[in-house]
Amino acid sequence: MPLSWAPDTVSGVVDLATTELERGGELLVKKALAGLAHGACLEVRGESPHLRTHLRAWCRGHGHELLPSTDRNLIVRGHDDGARWSNATRAGAARASEANAVRDAPPPSWGLAARGALVEAGTREFHFHLGRKDELWADDVGDLYRQALASQWDPERAIPWSAVLEHPAEVEDALVQILTYLIENETAALVVPARFASQVHPHFRETMQLLAVQAADEARHVEVFTRRALLCRAELGTSSAGGQASLQTLVEEADFEMASFLLSVLGEGTFVNLLTFLRRHAPDDCSAEIFRLTSQDEARHVAFAMAHLMRHARKNPQLRERFANAVEQRHDALRDTAGLNQEVFDSLVLLAAGGWSRPQIERGHDAVVELTREMDIGRRKRLQKLGFDASAAAELSALHTRNFM
Ligand SMILES: [Fe+2]
Ligand SMILES: [Fe+2]
Incomplete structure (x- = not known):
């Protein structure tokens, strides 16, 4: 099977050592991926015998790819979750003193979100009588x-x-x-x-x-x-x-x-x-x-x-x-x-x-x-x-x- 990556394209390495992926290891992988550009490759090292299996499932669930490889190297190609937030709206600004922080008629779909939060598209609407x-x-x-x-x-x-x-x-x-x-x-x-x-x-x-x-x-x-x-x-x-x-x-x-x-x-x-x-x-x-x-x-x-x-x-x-x-x-x-x-x-x-x-x-x-x-x-x-x-x-x-x- 041809390698879909070359060792020199790996942009970062995270070593989980004895930490299992489901015991906080995924947080370390996420943090390492967050520091890389979209589509960049991360090498994941670790001692757990289940790491490859767990990492494959985790990548599938989070929109990343575990690249095929013939050796023990585990390479993850990261895809940022920008798509999820691409249609999100910034709900004004937390500090009322900032320009345009407090909107004239905030949409019901901002709901209970903190003013200034990035609100995911598709959030359910709340109906507050006083909204102007x-x-x-x-x-x-x-x-x-x-x-x-x-x-x-x-x-x-x-x-x-x-x-x-x-x-x-x-x-x-x-x-x-x-x-x-x-x-x-x-x-x-x-x-x-x-x-x-x-x-x-x-x-x-x-x-x-x-x-x-x-x-x-x-x-x-x-x-x-x-x-x-x-x-x-x-x-x-x-x-x-x-x-x-x-x-x-x-x-x-x-x-x-x-x-x-x-x-x-x-x-x-x-x-x-x-x-x-x-x-x-x-x-x-x-x-x-x-x-x-x-x-x-x-x-x-x-x-x-x-x-x-x-x-x-x-x-x-x-x-x-x-x-x-x-x-x-x-x-x-x-x-x-x-x-x-x-x-x-x-x-x-x-x-x-x-x-x-x-x-x-x-x-x-x-x-x-x-x-x-x-x-x-x-x-x-x-x-x-x-x-x-x-x-x-x-x-x-x-x-x-x-x-x-
Ligand atoms: Fe009173
Ligand atoms: Fe009073």
Whole structure:
């Protein structure tokens, strides 16, 4: 049989010595072939008596050739597996800062592949509802995600749970009622980003990660509000039908941008004012620290919603019209509900009052009225940043749910 190779055409040698091909030897052969040009010959040496048989089978399975030879030499002609990857697509670039790294509409066939990976042709399609850059991307989303991670806090260590509590029992009752209300609002704020996180095309990795951290923030808020409420009381306060009706309109909003606008721009934005107020009037160091830390988290949630919605509203002015419609529809849907739980309003007054004397109650009432004014100013500012003029912003702010969130 004529030799189909000549000894001087061998471009490389790999010596497996006593290593069997199926015990890591194939990795050594692959590595040696990878260093050679397409079609080049590799001499494989080894002491295993089965090497020729195993190598022939391995070559067949991997598209290489074991060349016929009459002596003990084993010569493999390598064929790179370029064909397999010739129709593959580079799924953008891993680093969002690289030009064209994040695509406007990544194909469903990129699926779960890491952004920047080489994706084999024929990969099955995944169906993510949120797959367009305009609807979910913010240019600083990577920075916001890193800030969110750096700002995580451990409730056990961050909160002074054994702080002295010296306030009147009625003020504690008011605080427990407010916390009960906060818990259900935080639950809505957890459910919404958690749901959308699972719908984001993983190409938009930073948005997916940020929503996941946001949900984790809310889980922590639920925990600390619950733990503080149960610090001195065996039972929680009331949950009103009107409050839950308001939250249901958020939880059931199917459109990410509308949910983000209603929940984060209007609701969580309003909550930043509420939590700041609660910190100012907190009757003890423990609750003051809880309200300080949770308001910081909320400010981040608002910042992301503002960033991605401002980006989109700049490119698509019709988005504002849809926002306005969403506020009006929500207002109409809640027209016949009470809005804020009356017990919550009364509790806010009593908390700010600090006691039941008439001057205290007057002061507490004035403080809550001032709070609602601050909330309105904040909402109008954010609406104007999204491009609404002053009068439209005032009108929409006035239609925001009385439940605050
Ligand atoms: Fe929260
Ligand atoms: Fe939040």
